[in-house]
Amino acid sequence: MKILYIKRQTQYEKRYSIKMGDLITKVTSIKKCLFGLPIKIRHLNKETYYKETKHSNEGMLFV
Secondary structure, eight states: OOSEEEEEEEEEEEEEETTTEEEEEEEEEEEEEETTEEEEEEEEEEEOTTSOEEEGGGOOSOO
């Protein structure tokens, strides 16, 4: 058994917006695990309405 490894998990998430209505998207999270217990989420990818992948760290905080 490895001490430190990376685990990838895909879940389906239900979202709602007024203009588009209900939307079920895939959310993929990449976690760093120590002895099988998750320590930290390294990356989070979300699928948009047009089936494009949106990375969580690409957003702009300040303009």
